[in-house]
Amino acid sequence: MIARILGWLARSRSPATGGEALGVLQRDFQALASALESRNLELQCQTRQLRMLTERLPACMAYLDRDQRFQFCNSQFDCHGGTTGSNPVGQRLAEVMGEDNFRVVEPYVLSALRGNAVHFEATLNMPDGEVDFLIDYVPDTDASGAVQGFFALQLDISERRAMEQQLMEALAWQQAMFDSSDFAVIATDMHGTIQAINPAGQRMLRYDADELVGQHTPAQFHDPVELVRRGIELSDGRGPIVSGFGVVTAAATDGLAQEREWTYVRRDGSRVPVSVSVTAIRGVGGAVSGFLTIAADITERKQAEALIRHQAHHDSLTQLPNRTLMDDRLAVAMQRAQRSGQFVAIVMLDLDHFKHINDTLGHQVGDSVLQTVAQRLRLAVRPSDTVARLGGDEFVVVLDGMHKASDIHRIARSILDQFAEPVLANAHELQISASVGISVFPTDGSEASLLLKNADAAMYDAKAAGRNTYRLFDRQMMSQNTDRMEMELALRHAMERSEMRLEYQPQFDLETGEIMGVEALLRWDNPVLGSVPPTVFIGLAEECGLIQPIGHWVLQTACHEAMEMQKRLGRRLGLAVNLSPVQFAQADLPELVSAALRDSGMMPNMLELEITEGIFLLNSERTISMLNTIRAMGVSVSIDDFGTGYSSLSYLTRYTVDWIKIDQSFVHDLPHGKNAAVLTTAIISIAHSLGMMVIAEGIETREQYDYLLARGCDLGQGFLFSQPMSKDKLIDWLENQATQAGGTAKPALINT
Ligand code: C2E
Ligand code: MG
Numbered sequence: 001m002i003a004r005i006l007g008w009l010a011r012s013r014s015p016a017t018g019g020e021a022l023g024v025l026q027r028d029f030q031a032l033a034s035a036l037e038s039r040n041l042e043l044q045c046q047t048r049q050l051r052m053l054t055e056r057l058p059a060c061m062a063y064l065d066r067d068q069r070f071q072f073c074n075s076q077f078d079c080h081g082g083t084t085g086s087n088p089v090g091q092r093l094a095e096v097m098g099e100d101n102f103r104v105v106e107p108y109v110l111s112a113l114r115g116n117a118v119h120f121e122a123t124l125n126m127p128d129g130e131v132d133f134l135i136d137y138v139p140d141t142d143a144s145g146a147v148q149g150f151f152a153l154q155l156d157i158s159e160r161r162a163m164e165q166q167l168m169e170a171l172a173w174q175q176a177m178f179d180s181s182d183f184a185v186i187a188t189d190m191h192g193t194i195q196a197i198n199p200a201g202q203r204m205l206r207y208d209a210d211e212l213v214g215q216h217t218p219a220q221f222h223d224p225v226e227l228v229r230r231g232i233e234l235s236d237g238r239g240p241i242v243s244g245f246g247v248v249t250a251a252a253t254d255g256l257a258q259e260r261e262w263t264y265v266r267r268d269g270s271r272v273p274v275s276v277s278v279t280a281i282r283g284v285g286g287a288v289s290g291f292l293t294i295a296a297d298i299t300e301r302k303q304a305e306a307l308i309r310h311q312a313h314h315d316s317l318t319q320l321p322n323r324t325l326m327d328d329r330l331a332v333a334m335q336r337a338q339r340s341g342q343f344v345a346i347v348m349l350d351l352d353h354f355k356h357i358n359d360t361l362g363h364q365v366g367d368s369v370l371q372t373v374a375q376r377l378r379l380a381v382r383p384s385d386t387v388a389r390l391g392g393d394e395f396v397v398v399l400d401g402m403h404k405a406s407d408i409h410r411i412a413r414s415i416l417d418q419f420a421e422p423v424l425a426n427a428h429e430l431q432i433s434a435s436v437g438i439s440v441f442p443t444d445g446s447e448a449s450l451l452l453k454n455a456d457a458a459m460y461d462a463k464a465a466g467r468n469t470y471r472l473f474d475r476q477m478m479s480q481n482t483d484r485m486e487m488e489l490a491l492r493h494a495m496e497r498s499e500m501r502l503e504y505q506p507q508f509d510l511e512t513g514e515i516m517g518v519e520a521l522l523r524w525d526n527p528v529l530g531s532v533p534p535t536v537f538i539g540l541a542e543e544c545g546l547i548q549p550i551g552h553w554v555l556q557t558a559c560h561e562a563m564e565m566q567k568r569l570g571r572r573l574g575l576a577v578n579l580s581p582v583q584f585a586q587a588d589l590p591e592l593v594s595a596a597l598r599d600s601g602m603m604p605n606m607l608e609l610e611i612t613e614g615i616f617l618l619n620s621e622r623t624i625s626m627l628n629t630i631r632a633m634g635v636s637v638s639i640d641d642f643g644t645g646y647s648s649l650s651y652l653t654r655y656t657v658d659w660i661k662i663d664q665s666f667v668h669d670l671p672h673g674k675n676a677a678v679l680t681t682a683i684i685s686i687a688h689s690l691g692m693m694v695i696a697e698g699i700e701t702r703e704q705y706d707y708l709l710a711r712g713c714d715l716g717q718g719f720l721f722s723q724p725m726s727k728d729k730l731i732d733w734l735e736n737q738a739t740q741a742g743g744t745a746k747p748a749l750i751n752t
């Protein structure tokens with residue numbers, strides 16, 4: 001610019017302007033020119049310094065004159081604003097920026113040229129795409145205040161924008177997480193004062209944020225007892241006892257990550273178990289500036305844990321304690337009794353013929369029976385006593401803190417009384433009974449396992465005594481229990497080793513004395529155990545599933561032997577065979593009966609099946625229809641041991657059988673036992689009125705015989721007439737009788 005001015009001056013020197021004056025003017029100009037030259041150098045130096053300075057700026061810096069022409073621009077222009085790629089100095093802003101971009105900044109340019117400093121953000125179109133800029137226009141005014149141009153500072157803030165955007169998004173995410181989290185999130189300052197609580201936290205605690213924020217610490221909703229307990233734990237008996245929220249943040253303050261279970265107390269006083277983790281928020285120097293508490297509601301987990309614990313200790317069907325829990329309770333009860341000098345009774349209870357219910361009516365009915373029994377047992381004892389189910393139909397009651405061992409009789413009776421009412425199970429009305437065995441601590445053993453074993457032995461004794469009763473353990477039973485296991489083993493081999501045989505007891509017409517038939521009675525002679533009575537082994541066979549093969553063998557053998565007797569004696573002889581209720585679980589029982597008849601050639605009307613009352617108590621349609629099938633074949637059915645156990649005369653009106661067999665316990669008490677006499681008379685007359693015949697068993701005396709005869713009892717059997725005998729002996733005996741009686745089969749005893 002300076003050179004341009006000097007050049008112009010040389011060209012304009014002409015003689016027309018006068019030599020002296022021009023020389024002076026030229027000198028002056030030269031002086032001015034050298035002054036300007038040095039000024040120019042100074043300016044150039046300043047410009048260089050300015051450039052150096054502005055080059056370091058991370059922004060485009062420019063000076064534009066009033067015409068919006070670039071007078072100066074640092075090289076950052078390329079990265080921070082240029083679009084043309086050439087040096088913009090001398091060019092107008094609109095040319096450099098392009099029309100579109102210029103339109104964006106134009107209002108600010110005009111404002112700057114009006115003397116206003118403007119600061120704004122704009123998105124401009126650059127060769128590589130849109131870029132965000134932060135732009136400052138600062139007006140340049142001269143001494144008079146007139147605007148000469150303006151300084152422009154333009155900074156590419158795309159990266160910053162992107163970071164801001166990311167930050168915003170991150171914050172939004174955090175907020176969303178905070179708001180939508182299922183966990184309660186509580187932020188506190190370093191003193192524990194709540195700064196923020198998320199919606200889940202408010203829902204969990206049933207507080208509004210404004211009730212807590214800035215006012216309380218989370219200690220407000222901690223279970224105070226837990227806080228105190230934990231505070232004492234933390235002090236470890238030595239240091240000062242920590243209190244309040246400090247108890248919860250102690251680990252986090254020490255830089256430890258810790259998750260702990262606590263109980264929060266909600267605004268309404270209800271409690272919620274929570275798993276809490278507390279994190280210390282640290283400032284630049286690492287000092288704690290606050291805490292972030294995250295609490296998860298663990299109610300469901302706690303419930304599941306409780307359920308698992310419950311299941312591990314309870315029977316799932318009846319919800320009664322199981323063996324494990326019962327063992328624990330028994331151990332505790334024994335310890336307590338030892339200290340206090342009291343007694344503990346172990347009552348073992350097994351349902352009579354439960355297997356039969358399960359087999360004939362199905363497991364659903366069986367389950368329902370067990371549930372009802374469980375309920376009733378619970379009602380029979382004090383809440384503090386333990387009623388447990390050991391499995392199957394076996395229950396144990398542990399009676400704690402008994403002052404007198406003799407109290408057990410009353411309790412045992414009340415337990416048995418629970419079975420008086422029939423059990424209603426899936427529309428079946430079932431008369432259930434139980435056999436109960438009792439052992440007492442410390443009398444019958446000092447160890448739980450022994451006490452249970454002894455109660456078990458007593459229970460088997462109760463079963464052997466005819467069920468539906470209880471027995472207290474005595475020493476003798478212990479050996480019986482071991483015997484029982486030996487016996488079961490022996491019984492499994494009894495048939496293959498031909499240890500079973502049948503005896504026959506004659507049945508007489510009481511009026512005529514004529515032998516009408518025989519009852520087959522099973523005998524088992526074991527080389528080691530000796531002669532085992534059926535009252536002992538039949539129950540065992542029923543329990544261990546052997547009664548079915550045994551019963552089948554009895555039926556077949558009895559029919560064959562009875563036919564042999566008939567042939568040898570040359571007369572018709574009825575045959576009564578005992579059937580166990582358990583045999584009715586066999587669906588093919590009617591077929592087995594008809595096969596026995598077919599195989600032996602016996603007429604169906606010569607066979608009578610003796611069943612016990614128990615079978616009707618199950619009220620099973622299946623059993624009834626099986627009996628009807630059997631009766632339809634021509635085989636008769638009698639109810640054995642009538643009057644024992646469940647003794648309900650009403651059964652007689654409901655079920656059709658051919659014979660009633662009065663139990664020998666009534667016959668035994670005749671004629672003087674009042675109850676026996678009344679019952680016997682009633683049974684005979686009711687049975688007759690219903691078209692059934694009556695037979696009395698166990699007749700041992702003449703009085704008994706006379707009494708029964710006078711009441712119209714049809715048949716009788718008993719030692720008065722004859723003991724049960726082997727087939728051969730019986731044939732001999734009967735042949736003898738016949739010879740003595742001149743051809744009739746009248747028993748000798750009746751005639752004497
Ligand atoms: P039960 O069917 O009531 O048989 C009558 C029982 O009374 C028989 O006992 C018989 O020997 C006995 N007895 C007969 N007369 C007299 C008497 O005058 N006085 C006394 N005190 N007892 C008398 P046993 O043979 O010991 O049989 C007992 C029970 O075993 C039978 O009672 C029956 O329930 C069962 N039992 C016997 N054999 C079989 C069988 O083959 N199958 C099934 N399921 N049970 C059988
Ligand atoms: Mg019988």
Ligand code: MG
Pocket residue numbers: 640641661663664697
């Ligand atoms: Mg009987």
